Amino acid sequence: MANRITKFKDWLLERRAFRVKRFAKDPQYKPQPEEALSQMPDELAEALTAAVEALPTPPREQAAVLDALDEAISQWQDRPRTSANSMVILSTSVTSVSRILVDTLGNRDVHDELLPVNLLGWVERPPEAKSIEQQLREELGWSDAEASESDSASDRVSQTSDRLEQRDGKNLAVIPNLGWCFLRSAEGLNGVDYLRDTLLEDRSQFWVIGSGMVSWEYLKSTLKFHAYCGETVILPKLTGQELQNWLRPIVDQFDIHFSDAALHKRLKHPDSLLEIDVSADKPIEAISEISQEVSATLQSSVRAIKDEFTPEDVHEEADESPERDYFERLADISDGVSVVAVQLFIKSLRCKEGAELEQQADESVEAEAIETEKQAGKETPEKDKPQGDRQMVAGIPKLPPLPELDQSDMYLLYSLMLHGDLTIRAMAESLGDAPQIVNNQVQVLRKTGVIEQKGKVIKANPVHYPKLRRELAKNNFIIEMP
Numbered sequence: 001m002a003n004r005i006t007k008f009k010d011w012l013l014e015r016r017a018f019r020v021k022r023f024a025k026d027p028q029y030k031p032q033p034e035e036a037l038s039q040m041p042d043e044l045a046e047a048l049t050a051a052v053e054a055l056p057t058p059p060r061e062q063a064a065v066l067d068a069l070d071e072a073i074s075q076w077q078d079r080p081r082t083s084a085n086s087m088v089i090l091s092t093s094v095t096s097v098s099r100i101l102v103d104t105l106g107n108r109d110v111h112d113e114l115l116p117v118n119l120l121g122w123v124e125r126p127p128e129a130k131s132i133e134q135q136l137r138e139e140l141g142w143s144d145a146e147a148s149e150s151d152s153a154s155d156r157v158s159q160t161s162d163r164l165e166q167r168d169g170k171n172l173a174v175i176p177n178l179g180w181c182f183l184r185s186a187e188g189l190n191g192v193d194y195l196r197d198t199l200l201e202d203r204s205q206f207w208v209i210g211s212g213m214v215s216w217e218y219l220k221s222t223l224k225f226h227a228y229c230g231e232t233v234i235l236p237k238l239t240g241q242e243l244q245n246w247l248r249p250i251v252d253q254f255d256i257h258f259s260d261a262a263l264h265k266r267l268k269h270p271d272s273l274l275e276i277d278v279s280a281d282k283p284i285e286a287i288s289e290i291s292q293e294v295s296a297t298l299q300s301s302v303r304a305i306k307d308e309f310t311p312e313d314v315h316e317e318a319d320e321s322p323e324r325d326y327f328e329r330l331a332d333i334s335d336g337v338s339v340v341a342v343q344l345f346i347k348s349l350r351c352k353e354g355a356e357l358e359q360q361a362d363e364s365v366e367a368e369a370i371e372t373e374k375q376a377g378k379e380t381p382e383k384d385k386p387q388g389d390r391q392m393v394a395g396i397p398k399l400p401p402l403p404e405l406d407q408s409d410m411y412l413l414y415s416l417m418l419h420g421d422l423t424i425r426a427m428a429e430s431l432g433d434a435p436q437i438v439n440n441q442v443q444v445l446r447k448t449g450v451i452e453q454k455g456k457v458i459k460a461n462p463v464h465y466p467k468l469r470r471e472l473a474k475n476n477f478i479i480e481m482p
Helices: 002-015 042-053 059-078 097-106 129-140 153-165 190-201 213-223 240-253 263-268 270-275 283-308 312-317 321-333 338-348 354-372 407-419 424-431 435-448 462-474
Strands: 086-091 117-119 171-175 205-212 231-234 349-353 390-394 451-454 457-460
Touching: 042 240, 042 338, 059 086, 059 097, 059 205, 059 231, 059 240, 086 097, 086 213, 097 205, 129 190, 190 213, 205 213, 213 407, 240 321, 240 338, 321 338, 338 349, 338 462, 407 424, 407 435, 407 457, 407 462, 424 435, 435 451, 457 462
Parallel strands: 086 205, 086 231, 117 171, 171 205
Antiparallel strands: 349 390, 451 457
16 A cells, blocks of 8 residues: 555656745745745755755655544444445645645554555646546446446446455555546536445445645535545644644754844844835735734734743743744744645745844844843843855745735635635636637636646636635635635
8 A cells, every 4th residue: 555655746846846846846926026936046046945845745644644544444344334434634725735635644553454455646726527427437446347337326336246255354445535436517526426325335444535625615616525425534723833843844944033023123133124015006015014924923922921020041042033923923924724824834934145144143132132132141142144145034924915916816716615626627617718818818717826736727816815715705706715
């Protein structure tokens, strides 16, 4: 099992970009000049991108899957005829649930001998919606030689179940992404019909199914798919501490420093308030920028007040306050979604050099000296001077403003939330519009950065997910779990 999962993982990583490659891959999207990767030296940007892409999925997400999977499989093995023979892992629309599953199962070999894996090794939806069912049958055990088109669905399921039960032992069937198994169209749901029948009749396999929450809600309402499945597990939101631990290898590797946004320190240096980038030509963006800046400074000031009354022994055990503040804020604005958090993390980084770096170091020494004057009997600590002529600094993480969207834009973006990713052709079929009309709309949205494209595949930009999710929900799209 582990070997096959590992091979699929390598293939998946090769074929699909997950985290930060979008900053450099889409020629239609022109990033702001101050964005992290656009203003870094090429070699540094490439090294940072490679390091982030190499991160494993967060341990808490893997643990949530493993804990639920171990319990469900144990119950099914003890009572194979009465216990549920499936488990559904639910994630956000922008989270790569397929990667979480292959990372989790690839790092686990407890079921290798007992449960050989029957993996649906897809990294995308079949180009023809009407062929989804046939390809599922071929991948999961039903070939044309073994089942004719005249056979009913129940007959085909029964034949497959008989063949699988003749094997010595049971199987673990893994569908990394249910969103690739259907398309919202006239013929695009046949594949889910097949899976529904299989889950009902085939008790020789335990099914692990990854799905986006919007896809799941849609299939619940249209096909009552949930009635055929076992437990659903929603991937947990990550806390600031969990994000900090997860991104620690990146922070250490690039020696990233965290600036303090505390209001009391900014008032001692009024010029720093002028660093807020506002534009009279873009009032919505200006309001968003100011509100996020005020939120960050007030949050940091509350922390400063708490620290003032915290015992010294607790201070010594705690993380550095600016870094702790940073990741708490990152968890808050990203809704605890790892793929959103990591992109906001990258966007917040700045590479400071030369005179700017020296000025920052002097201000940091001065600020820390003032703070330590209150501590009687202690020497003023020496602030480490930046090594070399370059330093990575993490500023306040901020959500970018959501572009103005009309009703047709929302329908298109909801389709991406529903399916996870789509080609122009599949999107046109799903929306019932001509491919050229859809393509024109896609290119406009790409330029705003709200969606991204790699090759033929289009998906929503994760950095806009928190605001986009709320905007769609406000306009009565079924975007959230009840």
